[in-house]
Amino acid sequence: MFGFALMGAIEYLESGELSALGFLTHAFCTRRGGVSRAPYDGLNVGDLVGDREEDLLRNLNLVKDAFAIPDGRLILMRQVHGDRIHVIDEEGPLPERLLECDGLTTDRTGVALGIRTADCVPLFFVDRTRRVIGAAHSGWRGTALGIAARMVATLAERFSSRPEDLLAVIGPAIGPCCYEVDAPVLAAFSAMPDAGLFSRPCLQKDRWMLDLALANRLQIREAGVPSENIFSAGLCTACRQDLFFSHRAAGGRAGRQISLIMLSEGGCIKKCLTSGNSWV
Numbered sequence: 001m002f003g004f005a006l007m008g009a010i011e012y013l014e015s016g017e018l019s020a021l022g023f024l025t026h027a028f029c030t031r032r033g034g035v036s037r038a039p040y041d042g043l044n045v046g047d048l049v050g051d052r053e054e055d056l057l058r059n060l061n062l063v064k065d066a067f068a069i070p071d072g073r074l075i076l077m078r079q080v081h082g083d084r085i086h087v088i089d090e091e092g093p094l095p096e097r098l099l100e101c102d103g104l105t106t107d108r109t110g111v112a113l114g115i116r117t118a119d120c121v122p123l124f125f126v127d128r129t130r131r132v133i134g135a136a137h138s139g140w141r142g143t144a145l146g147i148a149a150r151m152v153a154t155l156a157e158r159f160s161s162r163p164e165d166l167l168a169v170i171g172p173a174i175g176p177c178c179y180e181v182d183a184p185v186l187a188a189f190s191a192m193p194d195a196g197l198f199s200r201p202c203l204q205k206d207r208w209m210l211d212l213a214l215a216n217r218l219q220i221r222e223a224g225v226p227s228e229n230i231f232s233a234g235l236c237t238a239c240r241q242d243l244f245f246s247h248r249a250a251g252g253r254a255g256r257q258i259s260l261i262m263l264s265e266g267g268c269i270k271k272c273l274t275s276g277n278s279w280v
């Protein structure tokens with residue numbers, strides 16, 4: 001179950017199952033609540049999209065303030081559509097520069113893992129027993145490389161997480177209604193036996209509609225996470241440009257929304273300002 005909530009001026013989507021855990025803060029932020037101007041209006045956090053630097057910094061500060069993220073503890077990535085996952089454990093230092101990777105995981109409290117997307121799939125992972133979290137950026141390349149399965153494996157190797165203890169949450173991304181791909185993209189999935197489940201041919205020759213969220217769900221299930229532990233927002237970024245940035249729908253000139261997850265020291269900091277969440 002997913003619902004919209006407000007933190008300050010920031011409107012975000014949250015998973016009821018993650019909120020119920022009580023030991024973390026998480027948000028799939030929408031584009032609403034920031035200061036950027038069109039076509040990056042308003043809560044753009046993308047630094048390479050052409051937005052004004054001062055607006056980007058203000059937006060990031062709004063996010064840190066709204067979700068009570070300590071100074072220097074919002075960890076973002078230089079996402080490169082790969083499958084590398086960086087582990088932030090208790091002993092190691094926090095990264096000081098943007099790391100070239102597409103996944104982050106940590107068992108440290110007060111460290112927020114951030115993903116920036118505008119159609120690609122943001123993924124959260126939570127080991128509810130060992131209290132470890134992961135965040136991954138999974139576009140078609142990352143999905144074809146298997147970054148979601150790699151996250152399950154990394155959590156097992158580094159934190160002894162068992163797949164059955166994991167919850168996985170798939171955030172808003174471009175849906176099978178809008179994500180048309182060509183033959184080279186489809187070919188990247190040819191090694192996956194269930195590719196027929198998440199792709200279907202268009203009327204137009206050599207074109208297919210791809211369901212990236214479903215591809216990730218199947219991959220996470222294949223990695224051992226029970227189906228009932230995998231939750232998908234089911235919202236299409238291209239259909240809902242009123243809520244989200246969509247690179248495809250905006251013809252390439254789009255901002256990036258942020259999805260963040262953080263283990264919190266004193267339990268969940270949630271202070272929902274809406275009179276009642278609208279669950280979808």
Ligand SMILES: [Zn+2]
Nearest residue numbers: 177178236239
């Ligand atoms: Zn759509």
